[in-house]
Amino acid sequence: MVKQTITYKDKVYEIQEPSIELWVKLDLYKDLLSEEGFVIKIISESTGLTEDEIMDADWFDIMQVANGLTEQLLQINDKFHNEFVYDGVKYRFIDLPNLTFGEFIDIDTFLNKNEAERKAQLNFLMALFYRPVNENGELEKYDGKKIPIVAEKFKNLPVKYVHGALGFFLHLEQTLLKPSLRFFILLKWERMKKKWNKAKNKAFQNIGAGSV
Secondary structure, eight states, X not given: OOOOEEEETXXXXXXXXXXXXXXXXXXHHTTTXXXXXXXXXXXXXXXXXXXXXXXXXXXXXXXXXXXXXXXXXXXXXXXXXXXXXXXXXEEEEOOGGGOOHHXXXXXXXXXXXXXXXXXXXXXXXXXHHEEEBOTTSOBOOOOGGGHHHXXXXXXXXXXXXXXXXXXXXXXXXXXXXXXXXXXXXXHHHHHHHHHHHHHHHHHHHHHHHHTO
């Protein structure tokens, strides 16, 4: 991202890279505000300046930043990032072929929420998709209790990582993941039921034989 700044009363404010939290807010604002109001909201959320301060700033600075921010938001691509470093920690996309049952249940539960909830909790989804890498270069063991903690940190994660992960996961889900996992679980469940029924029948036979 090309660094952009606004100067207000001799103080320079740097425009922050669009984060998940900003993206979620903008999604809520886009249908409620006018074009001008939307641009002011973007700058305000990106700098910490109040709307009144923005209105009082140099018009040329504001227009330059508004144009740059709008262009950047529109051009966020779907490049998939298998790894990234955030806040000094390396994160890697989960090992899909070797998901634990707990991981699958948590991801499936999230994906079955309504669209509004999913959009509002993209940071939580990213915490499910990415886990820290330990000193041996391996993914840390999945712990569902840590997901809310990581999700809170990910509110300020650059939204570019979200777009790539969602594009990758959506493609995988449509072509392979969900049907395969659901089939796998159903298959396991059917095998468990057969074993249970077999054991139950055998137990009944033994009871019958013992009572003769």
